[in-house]
Amino acid sequence: MIKLNDTIELKIEKLTPTGEGLARFGEEKFVVFVIGALPEEKIKAKITSLNKHFAHAQIVEIIEQSK
Numbered sequence: 001m002i003k004l005n006d007t008i009e010l011k012i013e014k015l016t017p018t019g020e021g022l023a024r025f026g027e028e029k030f031v032v033f034v035i036g037a038l039p040e041e042k043i044k045a046k047i048t049s050l051n052k053h054f055a056h057a058q059i060v061e062i063i064e065q066s067k
Contacts (some may be wrong), residue, residue: 001030002014002047004047004049004050007045007046007047008045008047009042009043009045010023010025010042010045012034012038015039016033020033020056021034021039022034025055032054032057033055033057034059035056036059038065040067041056041062041066042044044059044061044063
């Protein structure tokens with residue numbers, strides 16, 4: 001399970017209606033929202049807020065850019 005301030009690697013699936021990138025982490029497919037991330041990007045992100053249903057994260061590094 002992820003914790004606050006963890007840095008994790010994510011693949012962004014799509015944009016939400018509010019413009020955040022949406023990714024799912026781990027076998028439990030925990031939802032992570034990332035401001036500024038684009039679909040198909042592979043990123044490293046730091047968890048900035050967390051509850052039992054989802055997390056918000058900030059981009060630390062873009063590993064693979066979106067087309």
